[in-house]
Amino acid sequence: GEQVEQLPSILRVQEGSSASINCSYEDSASNYFPWYKQEPGENPKLIIDIRSNMERKQIQELIVLLDKKAKRFSLHITDTQPGDSAMYFCAASAGTGANTGKLTFGHGTILRVHP
Amino acid sequence: DMKVTQMPRYLIKRMGENVLLECGQDMSHETMYWYRQDPGLGLQLIYISYDVDSNSEGDIPKGYRVSRKKREHFSLILDSAKTNQTSVYFCASSFQYAEQFFGPGTRLTVL
Numbered sequence: 001g002e003q004v005e006q007l008p009s010i011l012r013v014q015e016g017s018s019a020s021i022n023c024s025y026e027d028s029a030s031n032y033f034p035w036y037k038q039e040p041g042e043n044p045k046l047i048i049d050i051r052s053n054m055e056r057k058q059i060q061e062l063i064v065l066l067d068k069k070a071k072r073f074s075l076h077i078t079d080t081q082p083g084d085s086a087m088y089f090c091a092a093s094a095g096t097g098a099n100t101g102k103l104t105f106g107h108g109t110i111l112r113v114h115p
Numbered sequence: 116d117m118k119v120t121q122m123p124r125y126l127i128k129r130m131g132e133n134v135l136l137e138c139g140q141d142m143s144h145e146t147m148y149w150y151r152q153d154p155g156l157g158l159q160l161i162y163i164s165y166d167v168d169s170n171s172e173g174d175i176p177k178g179y180r181v182s183r184k185k186r187e188h189f190s191l192i193l194d195s196a197k198t199n200q201t202s203v204y205f206c207a208s209s210f211q212y213a214e215q216f217f218g219p220g221t222r223l224t225v226l
Contacts, residue, residue, distance in 0.1 A: 006157075032212065034215075042219075043220055045217070046214045046215070089157055089158065093212065101146055101165070101209070102160055102163055102173060103148075104160070104174070105157040105159070107155060107157040108155075
């Protein structure tokens with residue numbers, strides 16, 4: 001099955017700076033790459049996603065980049081705020097065949113934004 | 116208001132007891148999922164259900180089974196729970212294979 005590696009596991013940044021989280025995947029059939037944010041004690045919530053027909057997507061301060069050739073995708077948070085502190089998960093889904101609809105998650109990145 | 120609900124929210128069981136975790140959604144989503152979340156391991160897919168009585172194993176199905184008799188309801192069953200099944204369990208649902216909406220989670224402790 002698909003494997004997703006996510007780095008770093010912990011990320012500390014100063015308020016106002018940028019934060020970047022990187023993920024890689026193995027299955028070239030993967031075509032959907034969502035990012036979820038999880039606050040302590042809460043459920044994961046989708047913050048942005050990208051499909052394989054795009055290389056870049058931006059929603060406000062969130063930027064997602066996808067490099068299909070290298071099988072890498074990344075999340076960039078510009079102008080970080082203390083409210084961005086949370087656990088972030090990347091995921092990949094093949095959406096075809098026996099793996100249809102199955103998301104494989106990275107192990108998560110704890111982001112701490114310091115004032 | 117789109118919502119995924121889970122019951123119970125907290126559960127303590129003894130090793131060997133049976134466990135039933137229930138999930139409901141009010142969005143008429145065909146696809147539903149059960150995950151477990153453990154520190155450092157992220158979310159691992161246990162089972163996926165494509166619709167009523169159409170279930171498929173995820174990455175870690177051993178020790179679990181599921182039931183989906185109504186589109187809005189998806190159950191996770193642990194027959195003879197083990198201590199290594201102590202975890203936080205999340206149910207999710209999606210319209211086809213788009214955004215997954217997660218429930219609030221069930222924290223299960225098996226003693």
